[in-house]
Amino acid sequence: MIGALNGYSSSAMMNVLRNNSSLMQDLTIQLSTGKKSQTYGGLGRDVGMSLGLRSQISAIEGYQEGIEQAQLQLSMMNLSLERIVEIGSEVSGSADGTQFDITSKNQSVGQQTSATLVKEMIGLLNTEVDGDYVFSGTTTDVAPALSYDRIVYGYNGQDGLIEVTDERIRADAGADGRGRLGVSTVASTMTITEEATDFGYKLSAVSNTLSNVNVTGPAGSPASIAVDVTAAPEQGEQLSFTFNLPDGSTEVISMTATTGVTEPGDGTFSLVGTPDTIAQAIEDELAFQLERNVAAEGEAASRIQAAMDFYMTSGGSEPMRVVGTPETATTLDTATVAGKPTLNWYVGENGTTNSRDTAEVQIDNGLEVSFGARANEDSMARQLAYMTAFALPTYDQNSDLDERRYTSFADAVSAGLSSVHQGDVVKTILTELGVANKVMEDADGRHVMTLSMLETASDEVEGINDEEVAAKIMTLMSTIESSYQAASMTYQLSLTNFI
Known part of the structure; x- marks a missing residue:
């Protein structure tokens, strides 16, 4: 039985009650958030390690964000380039397989098809991804190719x-x-x-x-x-x-x-x-x-x-x-x-640096990958030259000379756009971009594993053991109840008033 309390013992008992109440709040917050402290100051001597881990995690997340954006652009670039290769093959086949059959527009169907495909290719070279024109070198805010007309x-x-x-x-x-x-x-x-x-x-x-x-x-x-x-x-x-x-x-x-x-x-x-x-x-x-x-x-x-x-x-x-x-x-x-x-058909950035180097992304510490492109790279400009040239001349169906003119030109265009002379060159760009994408994929795979390890380490420094905290809460509740019983006898408190 608690005897008469002087002022000192009464004050000490109330401090115990307040401290236990504050500790209970801290433990409850820890259990709900899974964190030892809501501020770095509460981590004590582990604060340095926590900040270091957080810095590494932030850097990796930045690399991953850059990789994600670059891979989105690469995906669209690959689709465009693959279609450009197909277009070259289509015009080559059309020129090779078209007889001297001139329409009312004084052109063959193959020529008219070529004009349509030139317009499609120009559209592909003006591909835009999230506000960036991917075939415009460093001037990504500029559509690189002018219109067909x-x-x-x-x-x-x-x-x-x-x-x-x-x-x-x-x-x-x-x-x-x-x-x-x-x-x-x-x-x-x-x-x-x-x-x-x-x-x-x-x-x-x-x-x-x-x-x-x-x-x-x-x-x-x-x-x-x-x-x-x-x-x-x-x-x-x-x-x-x-x-x-x-x-x-x-x-x-x-x-x-x-x-x-x-x-x-x-x-x-x-x-x-x-x-x-x-x-x-x-x-x-x-x-x-x-x-x-x-x-x-x-x-x-x-x-x-x-x-x-x-x-x-x-x-x-x-x-x-x-x-x-x-x-x-x-x-x-x-x-x-x-x-x-004379009109310059390409209005994007046109410097002397390698086209791939016009766009770069840092994917790891000290590792950058180049994935830029220009619409007027030689292989693409060459294909446009053959295709547009084929779409220009007109012919008279009843002229023997025009038949020879057309046949000679169609044969030259077909040969010039064949896979031997043209397609493999455009595919070289695809290969280079494919290598860049592979390097990014490999880096991203490393980042996923590293990030998992860093987050685990960070959790160990900043996190709690749920069972341990729960046990502390139970123990503290028992202590609070005991302290309350003693204090209530002196101050005639109720549990509701205390809480």
């Missing part, structure tokens, strides 16, 4: 692809339509000579099985080939010239000696007459075939090369133009030097 027809006083290709075709053909080659005969010697120009056909090789005919060249600068007839060759013997075309392709013009009747362009020349007459016959056949070749195969090569010069602007370049009047021009230079305002 502006690219083709020009805009705001700037020439488009139609004007650029038209000038190049005229410059490569020359005023006489012979590919900037001079063909002439003096006495018994026929000579073919290049013009000193960036344009037209270039002499590559000559093959001669004609007896009594001496052939020299190609030699000199500009190069020339001389065919000197000393006497009549034999029936069936051949002479062939190989030319390099503006787009890097080659063409062979051959002719066969005959004593029979010849027609211009049939690939034969007459053996009848003197050496001077035979030399002139060789010139006549060569000139006819050359003009016909320039009008068809040559036009296709010029159109493709002009489109390449227009689209290939990576590394800060600008479209290339014919300097001066096309038929007499000698040089090809930038649009600025040529003084011909």
Whole structure:
């Protein structure tokens, strides 16, 4: 039985009651939150370890957030690039499989399909993910590719692809339509000579099985080939010239000696007459075939090369133009030097750094991954060049020359966009981005495991043992009840008043 309480013992008993009540509140909060303390100050000597663990957890969560955003962009980029590869294959197949069947719009179905797919490809290059244009280099707030109509027809006083290709075709053909080659005969010697120009056909090789005919060249600068007839060759013997075309392709013009009747362009020349007459016959056949070749195969090569010069602007370049009047021009230079305002189809960032390095994400301590891209990278610009060029020209269904023009061009486009020449190049970008994604996946896997370990360690430092805290609460409740009974006898308290 508690005896009379003086002021000191009464005060001490009340302090015990208050302390026990405060401790009960702390334990109850610990049990409900699972934490030892609601502030770092309550962790005592473990505060340093807790802060260190929290810092590591925060850093990893930041890496994971960056990886998640980058992988979202990579996912959309991969879908776009895979479709771009498919589009190239579709145009290649369409050009290869389309007969000379011209619609009321003076184009084949394959050409019209190509125009539609160019528009789709432009849309894919303008892919936007969460406000970022993923094919615009570092200027992710800018849609990198202009519209099809502006690219083709020009805009705001700037020439488009139609004007650029038209000038190049005229410059490569020359005023006489012979590919900037001079063909002439003096006495018994026929000579073919290049013009000193960036344009037209270039002499590559000559093959001669004609007896009594001496052939020299190609030699000199500009190069020339001389065919000197000393006497009549034999029936069936051949002479062939190989030319390099503006787009890097080659063409062979051959002719066969005959004593029979010849027609211009049939690939034969007459053996009848003197050496001077035979030399002139060789010139006549060569000139006819050359003009016909320039009008068809040559036009296709010029159109493709002009489109390449227009689209290939990576590394800060600008479209290339014919300097001066096309038929007499000698040089090809930038649009600025040529003084011909020309639309630049790509308006994103166009620096000299590697395109992948235009977007980076830190995925771990000291580890960054590059995953950027530009719409005017060579492989994609090349595909656009072939596809858009194919969509431009018109043809007359009833023209034999137009049939040859179309067939030559369609074959060139089909070959240029085949997987051998084009698809594997675009796939290289896919491969590079795939490697970046794999590195991110591996890092994220490490982060998941590390984060789990860090959170476990953090819980051990900051967390509680539920059973231990519950036991403490039960013990404390017993102590409070005992203290209350003693105090209530003195102060006539009730449990309700105490609480």
